Amino acid sequence: MPTEAPSPKQRSTAARARLLAAANELFYAEGIRAVGIDRVIEHAGVAKATLYSAFGNKEGLVRAYLEARHTATSERMQQELEARYRTPKERLVGVFEVQGLSFADPDFRGCAFISANADAPNVAAVEEASKDYRTWVHALFFDLAEQAGAKDPKQLAQQLVLLYDGSGISAWLDHDRSADNTARTVAAALVDAAIPDDL
Amino acid sequence: MPTEAPSPKQRSTAARARLLAAANELFYAEGIRAVGIDRVIEHAGVAKATLYSAFGNKEGLVRAYLEARHTATSERMQQELEARYRTPKERLVGVFEVQGLSFADPDFRGCAFISANADAPNVAAVEEASKDYRTWVHALFFDLAEQAGAKDPKQLAQQLVLLYDGSGISAWLDHDRSADNTARTVAAALVDAAIPDDL
DNA sequence: CCGACTCTAGACAGACCGGTCTGGTAAAGT
DNA sequence: ACTTTACCAGACCGGTCTGTCTAGAGTCGG
Numbered sequence: 001m002p003t004e005a006p007s008p009k010q011r012s013t014a015a016r017a018r019l020l021a022a023a024n025e026l027f028y029a030e031g032i033r034a035v036g037i038d039r040v041i042e043h044a045g046v047a048k049a050t051l052y053s054a055f056g057n058k059e060g061l062v063r064a065y066l067e068a069r070h071t072a073t074s075e076r077m078q079q080e081l082e083a084r085y086r087t088p089k090e091r092l093v094g095v096f097e098v099q100g101l102s103f104a105d106p107d108f109r110g111c112a113f114i115s116a117n118a119d120a121p122n123v124a125a126v127e128e129a130s131k132d133y134r135t136w137v138h139a140l141f142f143d144l145a146e147q148a149g150a151k152d153p154k155q156l157a158q159q160l161v162l163l164y165d166g167s168g169i170s171a172w173l174d175h176d177r178s179a180d181n182t183a184r185t186v187a188a189a190l191v192d193a194a195i196p197d198d199l
Numbered sequence: 200m201p202t203e204a205p206s207p208k209q210r211s212t213a214a215r216a217r218l219l220a221a222a223n224e225l226f227y228a229e230g231i232r233a234v235g236i237d238r239v240i241e242h243a244g245v246a247k248a249t250l251y252s253a254f255g256n257k258e259g260l261v262r263a264y265l266e267a268r269h270t271a272t273s274e275r276m277q278q279e280l281e282a283r284y285r286t287p288k289e290r291l292v293g294v295f296e297v298q299g300l301s302f303a304d305p306d307f308r309g310c311a312f313i314s315a316n317a318d319a320p321n322v323a324a325v326e327e328a329s330k331d332y333r334t335w336v337h338a339l340f341f342d343l344a345e346q347a348g349a350k351d352p353k354q355l356a357q358q359l360v361l362l363y364d365g366s367g368i369s370a371w372l373d374h375d376r377s378a379d380n381t382a383r384t385v386a387a388a389l390v391d392a393a394i395p396d397d398l
Numbered sequence: 399c400c401g402a403c404t405c406t407a408g409a410c411a412g413a414c415c416g417g418t419c420t421g422g423t424a425a426a427g428t
Numbered sequence: 429a430c431t432t433t434a435c436c437a438g439a440c441c442g443g444t445c446t447g448t449c450t451a452g453a454g455t456c457g458g
Contacts, residue, residue, distance in 0.1 A: 399458100400457100400458090401456105401457095401458095402455100402456080402457090402458105403454105403455085403456075403457105404453100404454085404455080404456095405452105405453080405454080405455095406451100406452085406453075406454100407450105407451090407452085407453100408449100408450090408451095409448105409449085409450080409451105410447105410448080410449075410450095411446105411447090411448080411449100412445100412446095412447095413444100413445080413446090414443105414444085414445075414446105415442100415443080415444070415445085416441105416442100416443090416444105417440105417441085417442095418439105418440080418441080419438105419439085419440080419441100420437105420438095420439085420440100421436105421437090421438095421439105422435105422436085422437085423434100423435085423436080423437105424433105424434090424435085424436105425432105425433090425434085425435100426431100426432080426433075426434100427430105427431085427432075427433095428429100428430085428431080428432095
């Protein structure tokens with residue numbers, strides 16, 4: 001029994017969205033290899049053929065899952081940064097506070113792209129989506145560092161990326177809820193040291 | 200054709216060692232779930248029954264694989280630190296240089312424990328071995344920080360763990376060979392700031 | 399009212415998985 | 429010389445995986 005009326009003229013969008021939501025929940029919680037197609041379609045309340053007509057094969061679903069996660073993450077980061085902080089310098093440190101929001105989610109299970117690379121290596125969809133995601137992470141810090149007038153924005157960005165990844169690992173594997181705090185403290189010191197405050 | 204004479208009175212040690220070596224290569228390179236038992240025994244040149252009599256089941260092999268990796272990593276770290284540096288303060292930063300040695304290995308594929316947690320979650324052997332490994336990582340930094348006379352050794356250790364993990368992630372996912380360098384630079388600054396140099 | 403379309407439900411095929419079991423070989427211990 | 433032990437080779441079992449295919453139900457435009 002599907003939820004509500006399936007609504008007409010939606011073509012594949014409705015089923016596609018539910019499949020994507022199911023894939024997101026299951027893949028993120030249990031891993032890509034560990035979750036079979038049958039689990040996904042059952043959780044989505046959708047027929048198998050619908051999945052294959054919408055995504056081609058499992059790899060297509062994995063690609064869509066990772067791309068959706070990428071856009072959701074980057075959009076949320078951008079919105080939260082704009083809403084919470086004003087200057088690039090503040091936002092550079094604020095990234096870690098926004099990151100910490102996801103740590104508080106009881107369903108947090110670490111970075112989806114790190115996990116995907118570990119449990120489905122040598123899969124084109126994973127490699128490509130991860131490459132895009134990593135590019136975004138670096139650009140996020142680099143652009144802010146540049147806007148903030150850092151002396152060496154590339155170096156500062158690399159340093160902050162280390163903290164960003166490390167914070168996610170500690171929050172995940174060590175169940176350390178204060179990992180974002182630790183990262184933020186160090187980040188603030190690095191930012192202060194790298195940016196000449198002329199105000 | 201086995202290598203050399205199988206040698207007598209070795210009981211299960213010879214076959215066990217080859218199984219462990221094969222598991223190490225295959226599991227680390229391709230992931231635990233991705234590698235089947237058949238691949239392992241073929242690579243080790245060993246019969247299936249031998250594997251099951253030596254390790255009980257696949258999970259037993261995984262546990263042994265992770266434990267072996269843990270001891271190899273920690274022993275190498277200890278030896279290199281003792282050989283290269285003298286003071287706890289130097290060793291605190293030197294950890295990142297030793298870590299960088301593994302990044303240079305062409306077979307480097309990131310931290311085995313991070314990968315194992317991603318591709319075989321909810322598996323007791325993985326969870327327990329990872330817990331031990333993470334405890335070791337924290338203790339490594341904490342003990343050195345304490346010996347070096349850090350004002351807040353726990354805090355310093357947590358900060359350095361972030362850099363350690365982050366460095367491994369960047370070296371792996373970004374193929375950034377200078378990740379250890381970046382981490383070392385930041386670590387040196389943190390160590391200098393946290394340890395009152397009274398010499 | 400009717401074909402075109404989209405969906406569901408589920409059988410099915412082929413591959414691969416972990417794990418067990420049988421049979422044969424060769425050396426060690428007594 | 430006989431038994432025991434350790435190992436190899438591989439058939440085999442039940443289960444699960446991805447992906448295809450068939451059959452039917454509901455909905456749309458014309």
